[in-house]
Amino acid sequence: MAYSFPRETDSDLEFSTSELTGALGDSVTVLPLIIALAATTSVSLPHVLVGFGVFQIIWGLYYGMPLSVEPMKALVGLAIVGSLSYPEFAAAGLLAGGVLLVVGKLGLVSHLERVVGEPVIRGVQFAVALLLLESAVGLSVGSPAVAVAGLAVVGLFALRGYRQSSVLVVLALGAVAAVAVAGIPTPRLPEATLFPAGTPTVSGAALEGTVAQLGMTIGNAAIATALLCGDLYDRDVSPDALSKSMGATCLAAIPVGGVPMCHGSGGLAGKYAFGARTAGANVLLGVGYLALALVATGALLAAFPTALLGVLLAVVALELGRAAFAPLEGSRALVLVISVGIIGLVVNVGLAFVLGAVVFWLLSR
Template sequence: MAHSFRSQSDADLEFSANELTGALGDSVTVLPLVVALAATTTVSLPHVLVGFGVFQIVWGLYYGLPLSVEPMKALIGLAIVGGLSYAELAAAGLLAGSVLLLVGYLGLVGKLQRIVGEPVIRGVQFAVALLLLEAAVDLSVGNPPIAVAGLVVVGVLALAGYGAASVLVVLGLGGIATAATAGIPTPAIPELALFPAGPPSISTAAIEGTVAQLGMTIGNAAIATALLCGDLYDREISADALSRSMGLTCLAAIPVGGIPMCHGSGGLAGKYAFGAQTGGANVLLGVGYLALALVASGVVLAAFPMAILGVLLAVVALELSRAAFEPVSNPWSLALVVSVGLVGVAVNVGIAFGVGAVAYVALQHRPSASETG
């Protein structure tokens, strides 16, 4: 079946204060990871930020919703801890992009969504929320006084009815602290080149990383995000469309210095939690990433107090948890959501997705009370 990439947007873009604060709510799922990646690999941080900036704008305009554009967390995590070199990361991203584009065009993600069942997808959302909360704690413990101060600011503004503004205030304070520590850098335009950080290199580790990432991406970034679009914005976006757009993003961005990117329920929940309602949030955030790319260096972003991002990441995690559990209506569905979430944190989100899918099918075919009585 042929698919076009004609815009699916049926909503006007807004550029209000809520769109700005919502946009920044997505950045807290991106900046800590890309800073760590830049510190541990040969990746070019300005090129990475350009990739995020361009595709935030592209998909915000295309879908008309504040969809997230996030790093592929399994692959990026492997690269940060040394499991993948940058060359292997680039190869894995190209492999994942090719698969996502293919299965999206064939309509296989939507079929998988119907087989897997909603409780499993809710469980993936819960797993991502727990992982975000874990990351928030890790970021915060490095500087407890800053984390506590951030929590106080968020709490006071929330009690005063300005919860969405808290992200802008807190990140603004972090920016001031960064400028005081690192100074004001001289702007520089990133050089346009093919694979500026080195060519891709396929390996067993790259293939294994791709398989692990695809389980998480299909479960969280395609199916769970499609579900969340309906929950939060009452818009029907197919999981196959999201799979195609993620595939195109990887295949277009990686050759010019980007990293593997996807959509994600965590970033979408973050934008919603801080007020975003339209694709205008993506345009604002995209422009912000492009501006940051002009002055980005490992020194500048490493100077940002990560404990502040940890506080905001915790807010995102709570919003995603709420979205995961709110529609659950029966005990066995609740048990499956919790089980998938805990396995995702303890082992791997992709494995949790697969195990949960098998459990869901088994539960669907279990004997009823009338059959056993």
């Protein structure tokens, strides 16, 4: 049954089964990444979940459609694999947020994407995918039988045509195992404090991470998402508007314990594919995140099987890598994607991004 409420926009706010399943489509990459982040860094999972809950609702209602709210994958991936400490991670998120707010205000997003080049952006995606895959292997080697069982579940659901849903199933199995060990937690509100996980620290690594993330955000979270808003929902949303809302999100969320967040074309496509057509999906998902924040304790997180965490990261890495190799024009673009990815894995993502941008500029002259 669907309940519709009149709105000033041309989109209804509905709460229905399709909106609920659509909401889950945006959580496929969000939950595995933030749980892995909380398991490997000092970040507070309840505070992170509150941030996602609040901004899912805010941007869904503001744009009047099921817009995605996702973690900034480059920065989160670098923090998970240990390339960024939490203080550096928080600083990079604040820097990225400030830049996104300014360039969006000045209307520069589309110009920046043309300068950087799509192959470089996809190369950064490939680099982060490789780093996540490396981390997934490290998390899984301690309990190979559990990891194989998790992969078998993913494979079974993929063969049945539910590849994306397989992540949620593995996540649910891990949660059941964690509850069996740690017990059912007593609901409690996250403590209200500034920077609960540590004070931001600007460093060379933070600056490199910021540059790499901005390349992905401008191409995927701003421009590609704006195009999908028109293609899937017939809504005219400018990439500069998305840039401003992402910037505001980062600057507001990180000081109170959230993580760098962005809109994403993958999450938006996931919501659409699973049935979301209105901002009701965002409200449902936001309420779900807020409810989960009440019971996401440190003991429960510590009891989550690390091998299943590795499986989740492996699936996210494969999805990210697959997106990086979407159809490209010319063999030189493919070579650039692979080169940026390998340099990002072997050296660091920031240097790979800068070198890739320089090579793209030289090839484009």
